[in-house]
Amino acid sequence: MEDEKRLGIVGIFVEDLEQADGVNDVIHESSSIVVARMGIPYKEREVSVISLLVDGTADEINALTGSLGRIPSVSVKSMLRKDK
Template identity: 30%
Template sequence: MGNRVALIGIIVDGDSCDESIHKLNEILHDAREYIIGRMGVPYREKGISMISVALDAPNDVISSVSGKIGMLKGVTAKAIYSNK
């Protein structure tokens, strides 16, 4: 099966422990060959950070990355896929 283009939306609670943030960066580093780009936006008024990660990867890689990120304490992740 070929690659798919997807966007993973990530919200990090400002109270998240350093361990979760470190693990998040490790997961993204491990997927670096598939990452097209990423953008982070701190929303200080709400005490959260929002990160979007664009990927071109096999479906199982996208699911794995999104799932691993979503399991981190204080972190939420959802993937959306292109029809192409």
């Protein structure tokens, strides 16, 4: 079913730290599906890495990753747990 909640992981690379506020805004807008967040500034590579544990419908997770992916200098990938 499309409305069933799914557990997933979202990985985000922020190449331009000036985009960090936009990334945070998008994550905040989807806070109802974000279970946990870990952010690591990797100065040697000049990138920030954010990982999210999400629990929501496929549509909600896709909306989050789509919004993040439209931000310049931001790369995002997601992985959803298979249904049993």
